[in-house]
Amino acid sequence: MDERVNIVVDAFRTTIEHVNLIAVFIVVLIFVLIAFFLFFWEKFEEFISQRYMKRLFFRNGEAYGLTRRELEILWEYSHKTHKDPFLVLEYKAPFEKVVQAYIEDNPDFDEKLIKNMRKKLGFDKIPPFMPLISTKDIDLFQTGNFMYQNRTYPVALYDKDEKYMYWYLIDQKPPFPFKEGDNVKIKFIREDDAIYLIDGNIEEIFEEDGKYIIKIPHTFKFLQIQRRKDFRVKKEIPLILETYDINGNKVKKEFKTTDISIDGVGFCIPIKEARNLKMNIGAEINLVLEFEDAQIPVQAVIKNIREMGKNICYGAEFKDLKGENKNFIIKFVQAEQQKLLKEYKRLKLFE
Numbered sequence: 001m002d003e004r005v006n007i008v009v010d011a012f013r014t015t016i017e018h019v020n021l022i023a024v025f026i027v028v029l030i031f032v033l034i035a036f037f038l039f040f041w042e043k044f045e046e047f048i049s050q051r052y053m054k055r056l057f058f059r060n061g062e063a064y065g066l067t068r069r070e071l072e073i074l075w076e077y078s079h080k081t082h083k084d085p086f087l088v089l090e091y092k093a094p095f096e097k098v099v100q101a102y103i104e105d106n107p108d109f110d111e112k113l114i115k116n117m118r119k120k121l122g123f124d125k126i127p128p129f130m131p132l133i134s135t136k137d138i139d140l141f142q143t144g145n146f147m148y149q150n151r152t153y154p155v156a157l158y159d160k161d162e163k164y165m166y167w168y169l170i171d172q173k174p175p176f177p178f179k180e181g182d183n184v185k186i187k188f189i190r191e192d193d194a195i196y197l198i199d200g201n202i203e204e205i206f207e208e209d210g211k212y213i214i215k216i217p218h219t220f221k222f223l224q225i226q227r228r229k230d231f232r233v234k235k236e237i238p239l240i241l242e243t244y245d246i247n248g249n250k251v252k253k254e255f256k257t258t259d260i261s262i263d264g265v266g267f268c269i270p271i272k273e274a275r276n277l278k279m280n281i282g283a284e285i286n287l288v289l290e291f292e293d294a295q296i297p298v299q300a301v302i303k304n305i306r307e308m309g310k311n312i313c314y315g316a317e318f319k320d321l322k323g324e325n326k327n328f329i330i331k332f333v334q335a336e337q338q339k340l341l342k343e344y345k346r347l348k349l350f351e
Contacts, residue, residue, distance in 0.1 A: 144188025197223040242286035264317040274312035
């Protein structure tokens with residue numbers, strides 16, 4: 001009897017263990033299926049989202065006149081370089097990085113196609129006040145100095161393509177102390193921008209139409225020395241000036257700015273009025289800038305004075321500008337700069 005009971009108990013225990021194993025297996029299987037479903041669903045959503053974004057990107061690109069082939073290249077290499085494809089259509093810097101990746105991957109790249117894309121998007125030239133993105137942006141006939149071993153030679157940019165720039169050695173004949181493979185520097189000035197210093201190796205030296213040309217690869221890396229502290233926007237903003245007249249009396253005048261930067265403002269005063277004011281270089285003045293949605297009081301120092309027609313024009317540098325006032329002016333100047341860029345790009349598209 002006891003033996004039969006033991007057999008039944010053992011059988012029951014074995015059944016319970018099997019049931020537990022099956023239950024555990026089912027629970028594990030359910031979790032695996034849920035995880036697989038969530039993973040698949042996430043990938044499916046990502047796939048649907050990418051398809052939608054690609055269609056939207058193509059629609060935006062076609063509005064610029066870009067072909068499907070051009071858009072396929074920009075879409076593919078935007079992802080390869082981890083750039084936002086929509087920003088590639090709007091801004092030159094990411095566009096040029098994407099194009100460079102395409103060039104590096106395709107030795108037989110289509111140069112005409114790249115030039116067409118750049119022109120359609122308004123990136124074939126940049127405004128004179130904006131810094132260069134790469135040496136591809138240097139204007140043809142830009143003059144400068146070619147430097148090698150403490151010697152300088154006048155040069156001008158003779159030509160350029162997607163891989164190289166070609167500098168003409170002005171009135172120079174061989175023999176030259178430099179040769180192919182040598183590391184050289186080129187220095188030039190963009191009047192409204194900065195001084196640039198390029199470093200590169202000579203790829204080739206050749207003669208064309210009696211001119212001696214130096215071929216150097218393009219680069220995104222160069223030294224840029226700003227000629228002024230900050231970008232200036234030409235903008236008329238109502239201005240209240242507080243200063244002293246030649247008799248030492250405090251006076252208040254209302255004018256308009258000619259330009260503004262994060263660093264200071266420019267303004268002009270009729271010569272007759274200016275003669276009665278104590279406005280020498282170094283003089284400290286109080287200003288109130290009357291923007292549409294704010295009045296910003298600032299202290300400033302006169303840094304330069306010049307006569308222009310019937311006016312005396314002053315350049316004033318802000319003094320101890322801090323906090324909210326400084327942030328307001330920074331945001332204002334940046335917003336105006338973006339407006340200028342958009343307008344420049346719009347005009348380029350309709351040329």
